Amino acid sequence: MRTRGPWQVLRRRWPVVVAGALLGLLVGGGYAATAPVTYRTQASVFFSLKAGGSASDLVQGSTYAQNQVESFAKLATTPAVLQPVIDELSLDESTTDLAAQVDASVPVGTVIIDVGVTDGSAERAARLANAIAGSLTTVVEGIAPKDDDGKSTVAGTTVAPAGVPSTTASPNVPLDVAAGLVAGLLVGFGLAWLWEAVDTRVRDAEAVADVTDRPLLGAVGAWSRGSGRVVVAASPHSPHAEGFRQLRTNLQFLDAADDIATRSGGTVVAVTSSLAAEGKSTTSSNLAAALAETGARVLLVDADLRRPSIAEALGIEGSAGLTTVLAGQADVADVVQEWGSHGLHVLASGPVPPNPAELLGSPVMRRLVAELRRSYDHVVIDTAPLLPVADAAVVSRLVDGTVLVVHAGRVRRGQVAQALANLDRVSGRVLGVVLNRVKRDESSYEYRYGESPRQDTAAAPVDPSRSGASSLPVG
Numbered sequence: 001m002r003t004r005g006p007w008q009v010l011r012r013r014w015p016v017v018v019a020g021a022l023l024g025l026l027v028g029g030g031y032a033a034t035a036p037v038t039y040r041t042q043a044s045v046f047f048s049l050k051a052g053g054s055a056s057d058l059v060q061g062s063t064y065a066q067n068q069v070e071s072f073a074k075l076a077t078t079p080a081v082l083q084p085v086i087d088e089l090s091l092d093e094s095t096t097d098l099a100a101q102v103d104a105s106v107p108v109g110t111v112i113i114d115v116g117v118t119d120g121s122a123e124r125a126a127r128l129a130n131a132i133a134g135s136l137t138t139v140v141e142g143i144a145p146k147d148d149d150g151k152s153t154v155a156g157t158t159v160a161p162a163g164v165p166s167t168t169a170s171p172n173v174p175l176d177v178a179a180g181l182v183a184g185l186l187v188g189f190g191l192a193w194l195w196e197a198v199d200t201r202v203r204d205a206e207a208v209a210d211v212t213d214r215p216l217l218g219a220v221g222a223w224s225r226g227s228g229r230v231v232v233a234a235s236p237h238s239p240h241a242e243g244f245r246q247l248r249t250n251l252q253f254l255d256a257a258d259d260i261a262t263r264s265g266g267t268v269v270a271v272t273s274s275l276a277a278e279g280k281s282t283t284s285s286n287l288a289a290a291l292a293e294t295g296a297r298v299l300l301v302d303a304d305l306r307r308p309s310i311a312e313a314l315g316i317e318g319s320a321g322l323t324t325v326l327a328g329q330a331d332v333a334d335v336v337q338e339w340g341s342h343g344l345h346v347l348a349s350g351p352v353p354p355n356p357a358e359l360l361g362s363p364v365m366r367r368l369v370a371e372l373r374r375s376y377d378h379v380v381i382d383t384a385p386l387l388p389v390a391d392a393a394v395v396s397r398l399v400d401g402t403v404l405v406v407h408a409g410r411v412r413r414g415q416v417a418q419a420l421a422n423l424d425r426v427s428g429r430v431l432g433v434v435l436n437r438v439k440r441d442e443s444s445y446e447y448r449y450g451e452s453p454r455q456d457t458a459a460a461p462v463d464p465s466r467s468g469a470s471s472l473p474v475g
Contacts, residue, residue, distance in 0.1 A: 006189075012203075013192035020191060024184015025177060032176040039125045040169035042116035043133035044160035047072060047140065049153055068154075069106050072140050073113045076104035076132060081139050085131045102132060112159070122165045129162030200412045208406065208433050211416045217403065217432035218247035220283070221439070229282050229313040232289040233340050244286040247434060248294075251287075254401075254431055265373035266297070268399040269431065270381045272392035274419035278407035279436035281309045284382035287403075292342040296377035299336065299345045303395055304384045305356035308349035314339050321350030326364050332371065345376070356384070361394040369398045386419040396428025403431050408438045 010017060047069055075081055077099040085091070086098065103116045115133045119125035137156030144154035202208060205216050220243035223231060231240045251269065271287065273280040281304065288300035302310035303322060311318025320335045325347075332347065339346050353359050372379045381399060383392040396402045402423060406416055416433075423430055 006193075009193050009196050010189070013195055016192040016195060017185065017188040020184045020186075020188015021181055022184065024180040024182070024187065026180070027184070028177040028180020031180070032171040032173040035171040035176075036120060037171070038118050038120055038169050039122040039165040039167075040116060040118045041122075041125045041129050041162040041165045042114050042160075043129045043158055043162040045113045045115065045133050045137055046157045046159045047111050047113065048155050048157075069111045069113060072136070073104040073106050075139055076113070076115055076136050077102050081132060081135045084135045084138070085128065088131055088135075089127060098128075101128070104136075115162075117162070118169060126162045126164045130158070133158050133162070200414060201409055202406050202411055202413055202416055202435075203409050204438070205435065207413060208416075208435060211413045212420055212430075212433065214404075214420070214430050215250070215432040217250045217434050218243055219408075219435040219438045220244060220247070220279075222437040230285045230289050230340075232286045232293070241286075241290075244283075244290045245293075247283075247287055248290040251403075251431065265370075266375075266377040266379060268369055268373055268379040268381065270303075270383050270392065270395050270399045270402045271405060272383045272396075272402060272419075273385050273405040273407070274387050274411050274415045275407075276307070276385050276388065278385070278405050278411060280304075280385070280405040281313065281382050283403070283405045283434055283436060284380050285310065285313060288346075288378070288380040289340060289342070289344055291378045291380070292340065292344040295342075297343075297345070297375070298378045298380065299347060299372060299376045300339075301347045301372070301379060301381045302349040303360060303381045303391070305349055305353055305359065305391065306384050306389060308352070310346065310382060311348040314346060316346060316348060318348040319351070321348030323350035323353050323359065325350075325368060326359055326362065328364075332368070332375075357390050357394055360391055361397075366398055386422050387415060390422075393422050393426045393428060396423050397426055401429045401431035403434055405434045405436050408435050410437075 079095040082095040082098050082102070086093070086095065091098065101118050103118075105114050105116070106112065107114065113136070115129055115136065117125045117129040117132065119128060137158070140154055140156055141152040144152045147153055202211065205219065208216055221240055223235075223238070223240050231238060232244050235241055269287075271280050271284040281302075284300060288298050292298040300310065301322060302308050302318075304310075305323060308318065311321070316337045316339060320330060324330045324335055325332055335350070336345050336347050338344070359365065369379075381395060383395045386392045386404075392402070404416070404419060404423075420430060
């Protein structure tokens with residue numbers, strides 16, 4: 001299976017990405033709206049070593065202060081520094097609680113300690129920062145080594161007292177919302193990529209190419225029940241009808257490129273699918289109707305002897321047909337019925353037999369196919385699905401080629417691969433794949449008779465991945 005790129009994933013799964021972005025915006029905005037308001041300020045304390053006035057003493061003092069200032073900074077959150085502040089400001093919290101609001105850092109290469117305090121009150125944050133800076137200075141001077149006179153060798157000076165902050169430290173609404181949006185986009189795209197990786201349904205031409213190198217003969221969109229099953233006759237100018245005509249044309253190109261057309265008599269093509277309800281009967285009926293439009297003699301045969309549907313869909317008599325002929329109870333000419341304005345001939349299935357596969361693989365069936373080839377230019381045989389039963393695999397050995405109908409979004413890649421493997425095992429020739437009920441924007445495919453084409457609705461190649469119409473359940 002080929003790996004899809006990020007733009008392909010985004011194009012196919014964009015609702016997931018959008019949902020993730022919206023969720024991220026909601027979470028970020030919700031946090032910004034509900035988070036407690038805090039203020040932050042800091043005081044800066046400079047530490048130096050009291051030493052002699054010589055250059056050597058000054059260098060030694062500076063080196064000592066730089067070596068010790070990191071240790072001095074750690075004292076800022078200790079009870080030794082914070083308890084005097086609690087006592088001085090009459091606070092009702094413990095040193096542990098106060099320490100959670102305090103941080104101390106040392107700018108690189110300096111002997112300055114920045115004492116930061118975060119609090120819900122701007123004024124209280126400033127008072128705490130200044131008090132802690134003063135307490136830190138006192139503690140450091142108290143524990144530092146003493147000189148000969150018993151005085152501290154380290155001196156601390158508050159060089160930047162903490163001021164009352166005018167803006168909040170949190171929540172930062174623009175930052176929180178932006179962070180939520182970015183996180184939502186990342187999560188949404190990750191879920192979309194995961195969904196794409198685990199979704200094995202065949203939805204478009206790219207998925208078909210992942211499964212097989214057989215050509216994609218056509219892609220037909222879904223249409224409503226009211227249009228009828230044979231849309232080529234019911235709505236001859238619709239995009240769906242044009243999709244079946246494109247299928248007809250592609251099959252005729254195969255005839256010209258291969259040896260099918262050079263055989264004696266007409267061409268015989270079977271139409272099947274991997275599973276039931278993928279649209280094989282609809283495809284068979286419309287392909288036969290499209291072929292009949294060319295003026296050729298065309299016969300549509302319902303060889304799905306387990307769940308026949310052609311007679312009911314076309315509104316013809318189905319009590320006699322293929323099984324009647326195979327049983328020797330009638331001739332083909334006796335049970336073939338004409339349908340539509342273009343003279344399409346239809347051979348219904350007839351009564352359902354107890355042994356469909358054996359009947360379809362019998363010498364009588366082989367002789368019948370040879371007879372039909374001599375009588376018609378094109379014979380389209382609708383057969384049962386490949387995976388549930390062996391009927392279609394049996395028929396594939398009697399015809400010039402088989403067309404596999406694939407329901408876009410229903411059948412999985414493994415099922416399509418297994419269906420093709422079933423045909424390969426019996427040396428059945430696969431002409432190609434028809435992608436049925438693809439989702440696309442039908443307005444992009446309009447080209448009405450008697451109308452000048454508009455620039456914004458110019459015809460375009462079939463893109464099976466676009467969104468489109470409702471589906472028509474068929475067999």
